[in-house]
Amino acid sequence: MTALEVQGLDKSFGGLRVTAAVDLAVAPGERHLIIGPNGAGKTTLFNLITGELKPDRGSVRLFERDITRVPSRRRAHLGLARTYQIITLFPGETLMHNIVLSLLGLSRLRWSPVEIAMALAQNPKVLLLDEPFAGLSIDERRDVQQLLAAIPRDVTIVMIEHDMDVALDFAERITVLHFGEVVVEGTRAEVVAHPRTREIYLGE
Amino acid sequence: MRRLALAFGLLVLATLPFWVGNSYYTNIASQILLYAVFALGLNVLVGYAGLVSLGHAGLFGIAAYTGALLINSGAGHLLAILGALGVTLLAAAAFAMLSLRGTGLGFVMITVALGQIVWGVAYRWISITNGDNGVSIATRPAPFGLTLATAPGFYWASLVVFLVSLGAIAVFAASPFGISLRGTRDQPRRMNALGYHVWMIRFLAFLFSGLWSGVAGMLFLYYNQFVSPQSVALTSSAEVLLMVIAGGTGTLLGPFAGAALVVIMKNVASAYIERWNFVLGAIFVAIVIFMPEGLVPGSLRFWRWTLTRLRPRRPAAVATPVRAPLPNREGGA
Numbered sequence: 001m002t003a004l005e006v007q008g009l010d011k012s013f014g015g016l017r018v019t020a021a022v023d024l025a026v027a028p029g030e031r032h033l034i035i036g037p038n039g040a041g042k043t044t045l046f047n048l049i050t051g052e053l054k055p056d057r058g059s060v061r062l063f064e065r066d067i068t069r070v071p072s073r074r075r076a077h078l079g080l081a082r083t084y085q086i087i088t089l090f091p092g093e094t095l096m097h098n099i100v101l102s103l104l105g106l107s108r109l110r111w112s113p114v115e116i117a118m119a120l121a122q123n124p125k126v127l128l129l130d131e132p133f134a135g136l137s138i139d140e141r142r143d144v145q146q147l148l149a150a151i152p153r154d155v156t157i158v159m160i161e162h163d164m165d166v167a168l169d170f171a172e173r174i175t176v177l178h179f180g181e182v183v184v185e186g187t188r189a190e191v192v193a194h195p196r197t198r199e200i201y202l203g204e
Numbered sequence: 205m206r207r208l209a210l211a212f213g214l215l216v217l218a219t220l221p222f223w224v225g226n227s228y229y230t231n232i233a234s235q236i237l238l239y240a241v242f243a244l245g246l247n248v249l250v251g252y253a254g255l256v257s258l259g260h261a262g263l264f265g266i267a268a269y270t271g272a273l274l275i276n277s278g279a280g281h282l283l284a285i286l287g288a289l290g291v292t293l294l295a296a297a298a299f300a301m302l303s304l305r306g307t308g309l310g311f312v313m314i315t316v317a318l319g320q321i322v323w324g325v326a327y328r329w330i331s332i333t334n335g336d337n338g339v340s341i342a343t344r345p346a347p348f349g350l351t352l353a354t355a356p357g358f359y360w361a362s363l364v365v366f367l368v369s370l371g372a373i374a375v376f377a378a379s380p381f382g383i384s385l386r387g388t389r390d391q392p393r394r395m396n397a398l399g400y401h402v403w404m405i406r407f408l409a410f411l412f413s414g415l416w417s418g419v420a421g422m423l424f425l426y427y428n429q430f431v432s433p434q435s436v437a438l439t440s441s442a443e444v445l446l447m448v449i450a451g452g453t454g455t456l457l458g459p460f461a462g463a464a465l466v467v468i469m470k471n472v473a474s475a476y477i478e479r480w481n482f483v484l485g486a487i488f489v490a491i492v493i494f495m496p497e498g499l500v501p502g503s504l505r506f507w508r509w510t511l512t513r514l515r516p517r518r519p520a521a522v523a524t525p526v527r528a529p530l531p532n533r534e535g536g537a
Contacts, residue, residue, distance in 0.1 A: 076399030
């Protein structure tokens, strides 16, 4: 039994192959981390899983049910929730308000937990987190880490992060994505020790 | 304070025929109300759904023409009204199916095209619509034995319809559906990821908007006892859109203020200035520069600004807080 399973997922934008035959299997209750440098295809993979993008090939299964052709709003009803990587300003607020918020350092601190809370409010079975630590200070990261640790085990979590160190404690299994391909997959210890991981992250 | 203002406003509106004392001005007030209903309906799309339609005069006209043709073929007023609204809803469904294939500019252009098709039919299908000469009807209805043939009678009937539409749209905007509609305006992608059927929400909002355009079309027909292609034309769609934008999109009283501005300029100012369109244009430019959010939210902003400027000068005023409250986006009235 897998909570989320992806098989042979291909997606190209014109001539650019963004994900190439990506396989992923996440067990129920697992904390799974997907890491990779910028442009590795992490967010595209999320968009394919949620159905915001249609894959060229391959399948997506949620608790053994093939949802590849299910519209994304229906997937939400089946228990799939996601957060977005917030890089936008607050729409609908005044420019001054945005600047004041940034000056007070409120924007990220307040926003990342709000993102997670919005997703949790849907009572999801599988939660996809898109870089919840991006742009946070060390203290703020700790807050978000505590928030994530408090999520019960009946929620399966898949998290994207490009900075491996931030989310390492969280992860039980890790998938390393590079140029749209799965390079390494395994437990935290296996992946950290793997020479390919070091090569990608340290450029050795 | 707010309730007091509301009660006062209602009192003024309800007693208007007595104190204007002149059927000419009472009729202008009726026109304001009927265009306010039209603008309120369009505002459902423009303000709450973020979809700008330039084809709503088509729906307005379909209601008026259907009503006129039904009455002239011997149908009673109730049947004519229900038939006109039914046909308008069907037309709105067709409009929505076609125009919701796009958003933003694409949506605008498709609604322009649809509105122009209705205009073309009204203008050219002479055997049915009588072409440029339009269609006249002989009588206004007399609901519950009350005659609408007099200016005050028609005014009160319009006022009732206006208040019903205002109430319905207020309930709509505050309902969970209204909130999800605003969600599809601001974050359609996220709404979809949250499990909302964005297209269906927009489609239903279009129908609701179309229904009130149809109601306004019937009021227009009964007011003039006449409908012609001119009221279906693109300029008519643009005029009501300007009412919504000038008054304040996404507010409840904005469409009314916009309708009042345009109708008064058209009828009153045109008596003194031949180029009244020029004056209206200048007013719109002034609104865009000084109150880009529209007359109603803009006036509220100026009012609050004046209050905060006056307050510290009072001797009993509390010391100003260290951090001034953040300026909120000006909400609905």
